[in-house]
Amino acid sequence: MGAPLVATPDGRAEAPLIEVSHLDHAFEDAGQRKPVLHDICLSVFPGEIVILTGPSGSGKTTLLTMLGGLRAAQSGSLRILGSELLQAQKSTLTALRRQVGFIFQAHNLLPYLTALANVRLGLEVQTAWLDQGQPAMDACALALLEQVGLGARSGAYPANLSGGQKQRVAIARALVARPRLLLADEPTAALDKESGRDVVDLFRHLADDTQASIVMVTHDNKILDSADRIVHLDDGRLVEGS
Amino acid sequence: MTPPLGLPLTLSRVFRRTPLAWRQVTHRPMRLVAAIAGVSFANVLVFFQLGLSGGLYDSQKRPIQRINGELVMVSGRYLYLGEQLNFQRARLSQALGVEGVRAVTPLYIGLSEWLNRDNHQQKQALIFGVTPENPGLRIPEIDRQPQLLQRSDSLFFDTRSKKNAGPVVEIVKQQGSYDTELRGVRAVVTGLFTMGVTFAADINLITSSTNFKNYFPDQHSDDIQMGVIQLEPGVNPLQVKATLDSFLDPSVKVMTIPQLADTEVKYWRRNTSFGIIFGLGVLVGLAVGCIIVYQILYSDVSDHLPExxxxxxxxxxxxxxxxxxLQEALILAVLAFWPSLLLSLGLYGFLASSTSLMVQMTTQRAALVFLFTLAMCSGSGWLATGKLRQLDPADIF
Structure with a gap:
């Protein structure tokens, strides 16, 4: 491995939504320091889709969780949507998470809520949406379910949905509050080829229409072409991909 | 949409949220029913213990509740009903001059040894002496048949007396009377009444004031143990008590019926350990409830950790x-309280009829158990959230 590469495309005027510089991260495991990320530098600009690849254990999930404010940074600098997360407080992290959309490998839908109510949870975390009242939130949540092709299943409970349908509800929950930053961990893993394609198209529209940034971890070769940029992580170091 | 007028903004936001706790507890109805049954069971245990101990102490008030007046005069050293503390009858007569007092009547009270004719054992008996023309105790059985007390050795016997008194009730019903001795003096039970015994004695007896003196020959003829003061209708007992307190000799004191009842219950609470025994029972009930609620909520947390x-x-x-x-815990507490209250009302009815204890549901006790169950549920709920507070959202990736 040579000197770290700074993954910054040229000719951009806007401020990046993600600005990582010289970020190191290590886990404490039974009293031992286990380094996972080394000297990461990465900027992601509005409207950009970045795909993060790398073998398992390369630290890509750790990086993704740090970008979403699920972990505070230990050293270096981590600026997400304008807030610095170096040694950040819990409240700073919680406030940031409200502006970020998450799609997890497991759908993690609440089993006792309908698809619509699960999507609405993504809105209820915002006081601005709460103040608009339930009918407005329901309308918005239903519109998102329609976009992922589940408008007719809005009243169904997760137990009565297929794996792919549950994943699409989870995607609708992540997108419903129009996040400026979307982070996704294998979003198409549970989907067939066609719905995987639909989801990627949806991401593209989100990036183009709202100038949101999207960072995706994926092994799915079929969707690599949707990325503006592919970055490769190897043993905790960033390598600019093809 | 604007929030309704007068409703604070934060509160109106609460109502716009999906009621997650409610959805979660009601999602699986059978599980909810089981949870409610568990918490109700714990509540009923608590009600049961409180009912028995309360009943035990409340039962001590029964003779006091029969007192035929609004105020009583007792010796200044009075502690409980049954201790023979004398004062002069003239002190009671002083009360007659006070405005609002309609009449006064003495109530003689003494403890003696009753002979069980069958096994020749002596048992403690509490004897009340009443004047037939204005009895100090309200006993309808005596009002109906006052002639049964005309004999110089006749007594009425409490049907709720302990069984170790002998087969008195059966024999009186069959033969009309039961002959025995009170501290060596001949005593004939000619009538029966129902009141309920206290911790002071195993047997309750009522006789006339004239007969009472036969059983306590050492007592001075001017001495009485309690004076019953009867007021004109609509007169405030506390006002009359204040007037009496202002001039009476400190060797006597005046109490209202509730004060006397309170003194009695306090005396027996201090001098018996039932409170501690039943208190431990209450703790066991609460512990059972805590374990049930903790189990339910802990498994809920564990099952839904990724969510x-x-x-x-x-x-x-x-x-x-x-x-x-925590909301789930409170929902369980509120939902489980009502069935347990209903069950306990039934249980109290059963206890009262089968033990002759005064087991009664009071608003105070219901409120106390409701507070207990709220505390129990929220405490266990808080313990069950330990894992949740530590939960790191980064771990679900």
Missing amino acids: YATLKAIGYDDGFVVGII
């Missing part, structure tokens, strides 16, 4: 997530 982590990851704070479990 709660997801809530944290999308921006809900720790308080919100912990709040869901």
